[in-house]
Amino acid sequence: MEKIIEADILDLDDFFEKYNKELVSRDLINFILENTKDSLDSDKITIVLNKKIHKKLGDILRNSFKVEYQKMVNEHFNNNKKQVIYFLIGVVMLVISRILNDRALIEELFLIGGWVLIWQTVEIEFFGDTLNHKKRKLLKKLITSEIIEKEIK
Numbered sequence: 484m485e486k487i488i489e490a491d492i493l494d495l496d497d498f499f500e501k502y503n504k505e506l507v508s509r510d511l512i513n514f515i516l517e518n519t520k521d522s523l524d525s526d527k528i529t530i531v532l533n534k535k536i537h538k539k540l541g542d543i544l545r546n547s548f549k550v551e552y553q554k555m556v557n558e559h560f561n562n563n564k565k566q567v568i569y570f571l572i573g574v575v576m577l578v579i580s581r582i583l584n585d586r587a588l589i590e591e592l593f594l595i596g597g598w599v600l601i602w603q604t605v606e607i608e609f610f611g612d613t614l615n616h617k618k619r620k621l622l623k624k625l626i627t628s629e630i631i632e633k634e635i636k
Contacts, residue, residue, distance in 0.1 A: 485527045488518045491635075492534040498543075507547035519621055528628040533635050541630035552622040559615055566604045573600030 490511060492498045500506040519528055532540055576597030583590040 484523070484525070485529060486519060486522045487529045487531060488515055489531045489533060490514065492532050492536065492540065495536060495538070498534075498536075498540055507544055511544075512547060512551060515625065516618070516621060519625065520617070522621075522624075524624075528624060530625070530628055530630045532630065532632045534632060535635055537634070539632070541632050544630060545626060548622050548625045552619060552626060555615055555619040555622060559612060559619065562607050562612055562615070566607050569600040569604045569607075573597045573604070576600065 495504070498508060498511060500508055515530060522528060530544070532544070534540065574597065576593045580590045580593035580597060583593065
């Protein structure tokens with residue numbers, strides 16, 4: 484099945500960020516992501532830019548998808564680093580809590596702190612990375628999608 488996303492670009496202000504004319508508008512990227520989030524893996528995505536300007540915008544949009552994808556990959560890498568650090572510190576805290584058998588309050592603090600860090604690792608995996616994974620997958624698909632530019636009057 485084919486999913487067609489149409490965006491009307493009436494002037495360059497609709498396409499580029501307000502304060503940086505080298506970046507594609509976050510609103511446009513979010514509009515495209517929002518309209519393609521329900522697409523299936525087998526769906527073909529086509530983006531149609533109805534524009535009144537005579538500048539080639541397709542390649543710029545595709546490069547913006549690549550930049551956004553790279554941001555998501557970096558975020559995933561940073562989440563993985565956080566998970567490893569939280570998990571290791573959590574395990575160390577659990578071990579320390581077992582060593583401190585005779586000091587009940589400190590033992591409980593280390594036990595609770597260790598489990599909090601381990602659960603933080605699980606939360607990042609199930610909630611943060613799940614949304615990130617879907618967005619990365621969608622951006623990867625948008626990078627290879629067909630972009631059609633139509634001049635309108």
